[in-house]
Amino acid sequence: MIKKLVEIVGQDNFTDQLEELVPYSYDASMNVYRPDAAVWPESTEQVLAIVKFANENKIPVIPRGAGTSLSGGVVPIKGGIIIDLSKMNKILEVSIENRYAHVQAGVVCDDLNRELARHGFIFPPDPASSSVATIGGNVATNAGGIKGAKYGTTRDYVLGLQVVLPTGELMRTGSYTMKCVSGYDLAKLFVGAEGTLGVITEVTLKINPLPRYAMTAVATYARLEDAGKAIFQTMTSGVIPSVMEIMDKVTLKSIRENTDIALPDAEAMILTETDGFTWEEVEAQMEVVLGILKNNHPVEIKTARDEKDRLNLWKARKSAYATLARVSSSFVLDDVTVPISRIPELLVGIQGISQNYGIVVATFGHAGDGNLHPQILYNEYDPDQVERTHKVEKEIFHLAISLNGTLSGEHGIGISKANYMTLEHDPVEMDLMRRIKKTLDPNNIMNPGKRALD
Amino acid sequence: MPNQIKFDEKMRKAIVQCSRCSFCRAVCPIFDLTKRPIANASGKMILLKELMEGKLPLTESVAQAFLRCTTCMNCTTNCPSGVDPQEMVKSMRKDMVGAGFNNLFKAMGETIEKYGNIYGETERHDWGRKKEKAPYTLFLGCVGTYREEESVQETLRLLDILKVDYTMVDEVCCSGVLEDVGYSIKEDLARRNIIEIQKTGAKTLITTCPYCYRVFKEHPSYKDLGLEVKHITQFLKDFDFKVKTDKKVTYHDPCDLGRHAGIYDEPREIIRKIAPNFVEPRRTRENAMCCGAGGGFRGAFAKESVRIARNRLSQIIEDTGAEILLTECPSCLHNFRNAKRQKQKIEIYNLTEFLAKLYQEKTSPAKEAA
Numbered sequence: 001m002i003k004k005l006v007e008i009v010g011q012d013n014f015t016d017q018l019e020e021l022v023p024y025s026y027d028a029s030m031n032v033y034r035p036d037a038a039v040w041p042e043s044t045e046q047v048l049a050i051v052k053f054a055n056e057n058k059i060p061v062i063p064r065g066a067g068t069s070l071s072g073g074v075v076p077i078k079g080g081i082i083i084d085l086s087k088m089n090k091i092l093e094v095s096i097e098n099r100y101a102h103v104q105a106g107v108v109c110d111d112l113n114r115e116l117a118r119h120g121f122i123f124p125p126d127p128a129s130s131s132v133a134t135i136g137g138n139v140a141t142n143a144g145g146i147k148g149a150k151y152g153t154t155r156d157y158v159l160g161l162q163v164v165l166p167t168g169e170l171m172r173t174g175s176y177t178m179k180c181v182s183g184y185d186l187a188k189l190f191v192g193a194e195g196t197l198g199v200i201t202e203v204t205l206k207i208n209p210l211p212r213y214a215m216t217a218v219a220t221y222a223r224l225e226d227a228g229k230a231i232f233q234t235m236t237s238g239v240i241p242s243v244m245e246i247m248d249k250v251t252l253k254s255i256r257e258n259t260d261i262a263l264p265d266a267e268a269m270i271l272t273e274t275d276g277f278t279w280e281e282v283e284a285q286m287e288v289v290l291g292i293l294k295n296n297h298p299v300e301i302k303t304a305r306d307e308k309d310r311l312n313l314w315k316a317r318k319s320a321y322a323t324l325a326r327v328s329s330s331f332v333l334d335d336v337t338v339p340i341s342r343i344p345e346l347l348v349g350i351q352g353i354s355q356n357y358g359i360v361v362a363t364f365g366h367a368g369d370g371n372l373h374p375q376i377l378y379n380e381y382d383p384d385q386v387e388r389t390h391k392v393e394k395e396i397f398h399l400a401i402s403l404n405g406t407l408s409g410e411h412g413i414g415i416s417k418a419n420y421m422t423l424e425h426d427p428v429e430m431d432l433m434r435r436i437k438k439t440l441d442p443n444n445i446m447n448p449g450k451r452a453l454d
Numbered sequence: 455m456p457n458q459i460k461f462d463e464k465m466r467k468a469i470v471q472c473s474r475c476s477f478c479r480a481v482c483p484i485f486d487l488t489k490r491p492i493a494n495a496s497g498k499m500i501l502l503k504e505l506m507e508g509k510l511p512l513t514e515s516v517a518q519a520f521l522r523c524t525t526c527m528n529c530t531t532n533c534p535s536g537v538d539p540q541e542m543v544k545s546m547r548k549d550m551v552g553a554g555f556n557n558l559f560k561a562m563g564e565t566i567e568k569y570g571n572i573y574g575e576t577e578r579h580d581w582g583r584k585k586e587k588a589p590y591t592l593f594l595g596c597v598g599t600y601r602e603e604e605s606v607q608e609t610l611r612l613l614d615i616l617k618v619d620y621t622m623v624d625e626v627c628c629s630g631v632l633e634d635v636g637y638s639i640k641e642d643l644a645r646r647n648i649i650e651i652q653k654t655g656a657k658t659l660i661t662t663c664p665y666c667y668r669v670f671k672e673h674p675s676y677k678d679l680g681l682e683v684k685h686i687t688q689f690l691k692d693f694d695f696k697v698k699t700d701k702k703v704t705y706h707d708p709c710d711l712g713r714h715a716g717i718y719d720e721p722r723e724i725i726r727k728i729a730p731n732f733v734e735p736r737r738t739r740e741n742a743m744c745c746g747a748g749g750g751f752r753g754a755f756a757k758e759s760v761r762i763a764r765n766r767l768s769q770i771i772e773d774t775g776a777e778i779l780l781t782e783c784p785s786c787l788h789n790f791r792n793a794k795r796q797k798q799k800i801e802i803y804n805l806t807e808f809l810a811k812l813y814q815e816k817t818s819p820a821k822e823a824a
Binding site: 025028 | 467470471473475477480490491496501515516536
């Protein structure tokens, strides 16, 4: 194996050194498994040769971008070869007149957006990890982010893909056009497939003009129900805010006690933003949103027009993850998603589960699209806490599904949620998913052991 | 094999605190160059985790991996979980030496001990600035003294022009760098420096090297120095300069001066006085990318170090379109000058050197025209 891989990518782009494989045994979840080797291909041809070789020899291959996944998605549970696409990081074409960008899979999100901003354009999905996350990883997990309610997720921007299929063939699928109903939408099949169907090597993305103005408001509520009402009333008012975030009282308390940010003792805080191409448009939208926020008995409302005030209002939300990461040694960060009006039930339910098991769960997230992030805080070296954390997670998944929700809004299933797939998907659907996987990947070499597909 | 490293409470806490978000990938100069996860902070924190848990045996190649860090501290500044990985790297380098994994810096320590400088140079340029007594003593450090002599010459000329009453001493290496690469400061060299400096009767010690500045200021071996220590940018910030340039000027924050010592504003205050056309690079101040010279990296991995400087320099040129790149660190200066390609028109100076040049141009404008 070594000889063949070195032949394909060169000595400098191959490793089977234990110390180099150790970091590839992890992502940001608690799953740990060793790969047998890692390669850094520099071209699609090299990826193709690697996959062909792996398929002939039935060796697992795991495509990997920045490895920021929170689900074990890139952790090689069955060993095999890590294909790290970080060196395939060229922006191949930015076509403003046709509204698309064509990039290699290893391009970092922020690098793409910096290039697009020079033309007044943007690729809107903005995962928190955008400073390091690759476009290939975004596509593989169908990454979302804060602006999902208005701008959707990665799926909404994928026009076409170049994919190395598990059977060692190179496929271009999709289009360079804004519309396309030519054949099955195979490109979208690979979006959110978490590398189980092939290695994405190039991506054609729809891009948007960059909004020029934004206005921000923050509202706190003494009752979760009021915050919940404010959210779904806003989302159905005719105005779709570009941001509609919520933080629960555990999150607020943690920020209040561990930073110098002054926050009221409230059940929930909503952060919202309207954006657009003129001030008038942005203000008119915000007027509607503010009216709704006010009607639902807020404790306090603050608005910001200039950049300085805006950043101030964002401070609490931006510091949520870091503060929680600092107060606890270990955590699990989930991404359950429910229909928008069920958010208060989800939040109340999570708090109940947290109390039942004596495990702190702080919840924040993207209320505008129903996607919440319960951050379960525990100590990974305390077996009792680990066990209770698993139970908390299990109950949160059951709760989300009972509210007509989903296990994952934007992180993916990976290893962590694989056991819960049948909770959300009926046997017919599971069977079809497995048949699709088997058809494309008969030898089960592509990121095996994930999503309960094998 | 028994685990030879003792993980103290601080280290254990940092190891579990790392959430492996990998945000450090965006700021690590070695990762930027190699794209290898072992290069950046989260990769190293994972190695430490497995060493601590006894899953990974401590081998020569694991010990080597910890040498691949410039200790630029950009990961620390950008870590959402509040971990200071470069501190862990430095501490681990010491522990690994303690466990019998000597590294290539052992030889540097011997050189410093024998020759009083990191290069093993036997002859030191006489700058002709030695006096018996003066209110200010200037300390150059090894890199300036032996690798950027012309730049130093200009810095000295500037101090003369500004009529600063200073002296210089028979300095030896501050030897602080050994602390960062697994070894310990040379106490006898520290004592020699203290005695020489104190002999001058100076009230203030001015350093041109940000690293020496930190060692004099922070290291316990220099606690009896008894002088106020200033980096030269701190010393010069309140001076009036009678020179100006219309050229487009930018500034690179040395890691040791910026993130490590918190000195961001003083050099900028000086630059604003002399260069109205001053532009910041995109990655600047707390977020400035490293030039690749720090933490022993240049000594151990010279080629990669220069490639990092090349990347940083190209980025700065692309971001700013500046004609002049200023910094105030002999190591950054040296690395950038080595990295600069001929076709790149940008001129690179230490700020003090550039000031002296402006005075020179002012007094002999014909020369400039020529």
